[in-house]
Amino acid sequence: MSCLRALFFLILLPALSIATIGTAFADIGRVKSASGAASIERNGETIAAEPGLALHESDTLVTGNDGKLGVTFVDNSRFSAGPNSRIELSHFRFNATTLEGQFDTRLQKGSVAIISGQIAKKTPDAMKVRTPSSILGVRGTEFVVEANQ
């Protein structure tokens, strides 16, 4: 009995945890275009951005002087990042069956153009963009945000 229990803790429990982590890291979107200095920061690591690269919650889009990025999300939202930008995808939840979700972005510096998708269409203000000095609630629209002018 104690042997079985040990087996459970040694093998099954870690296996279960891995399965859970697997779903927590679900793709929330993809890079569609990248030029110049453009990368994704994930858990302190820098990943070169290229078309097809999957995005995860908490990733930060980073561009340098000559950098540009185009990305899409699973709710059909679309972003483009201008040069010298840092855009953190702080929080993303989306239920593709009910279309309910929450999408929080933090523009730390630079600029971002946004065309909102199903999350903002279904629930006003469920999509938010935070800048160093403001909080914006998105109610189904196309707009550009620039930090620190």
Next chain:
Amino acid sequence: MSIGANTVLRGVALSVFLMLAACARDTVTLLPGADGGSSGTVAVLSEDGESIALINEPYQVGSVRGDAVSTRTASAEEVETNYGDLIRTLPAEPAIYVLYFEEGTTNLMQRSAPEMKKLLADVAERPGAEVQVTGHTDAVGKAADNDILSLQRAARVRDLLIGMGVPPGDVISVGRGERALLIETEDEVEEPRNRRVEVTVR
């Protein structure tokens, strides 16, 4: 003495930094919709989620510093100069293809074959393309059963697309049951046009 001067300098530098930070303004510019009119609304919110100002006219610019918001209207030329490049970097709009099935089956109807061909060409053309297959049902049967049926229909089309060469990692299937009827009907009404699968290519 030199330490004193250093401290003063640091104090001045800190004050300048703080003043700059306090003066920093973030701007939000609303773009026109496809018809040239307003594309919607962006609300400037307070920390507790209250709406302070609404930006809802084409090319309206809101400058925000904390709770202080000033608005003006920019010209199309100004927005093009400042953001033209950025706007053109936005990825193409996702395209939706609708496929129909023979009743009670997952067999694609003959008339949907050309749509399938267009879809595959689109997938090949988009960089980093991904495909979302969304199944729908009509209003006949229990909502929960229709959720399952719509997902089965979507999964079948996913297999079909993979068979046609779309990489498995690029296709997801979703079921929306009877939540999004194409043709609005009362509950329990048969409607072939509602028994469909929509394929979104992003």
